[in-house]
Amino acid sequence: xxxxxxxxxxxxxxxxxxxxxxxxxxxxxxxxxxxxxxxxxxxxxxxxxxxxxxxxxxxxxxxxxxxxxxxxxxxxxxxxxxxxxxxxxxxxxx
Numbered sequence: 001x002x003x004x005x006x007x008x009x010x011x012x013x014x015x016x017x018x019x020x021x022x023x024x025x026x027x028x029x030x031x032x033x034x035x036x037x038x039x040x041x042x043x044x045x046x047x048x049x050x051x052x053x054x055x056x057x058x059x060x061x062x063x064x065x066x067x068x069x070x071x072x073x074x075x076x077x078x079x080x081x082x083x084x085x086x087x088x089x090x091x092x093x094x
Contacts, residue, residue: 015061016045 017036024032040046045057053061060068070084073091077084085094 016040016057017051019065 017033017040020036020039021033024036029035037046037051040057041048041050044054045060046052047054060071063071066086069091070081070086073079074081074084077093079093083094085092
């Protein structure tokens with residue numbers, strides 16, 4: 001699709017926006033896309049007032065959803081990411 005967001009190198013950049021939008025929409029959040037964008041801007045993934053990725057956003061986009069889940073779990077449990085596993089939708093300490 002030509003209307004999808006891309007970073008400065010032409011790589012697809014809207015994956016996290018779409019994923020968060022879908023999650024919020026399924027939970028019945030009104031104006032889910034705007035809320036998703038606002039949340040990602042607040043967390044530093046998107047530049048304020050835009051849908052452009054920050055360097056953090058580029059790094060997290062490259063990770064993919066499973067690696068992001070491992071990263072969140074590692075930070076929450078104060079562990080190294082290499083100690084974290086993921087299987088059947090669950091993140092755990094190896």
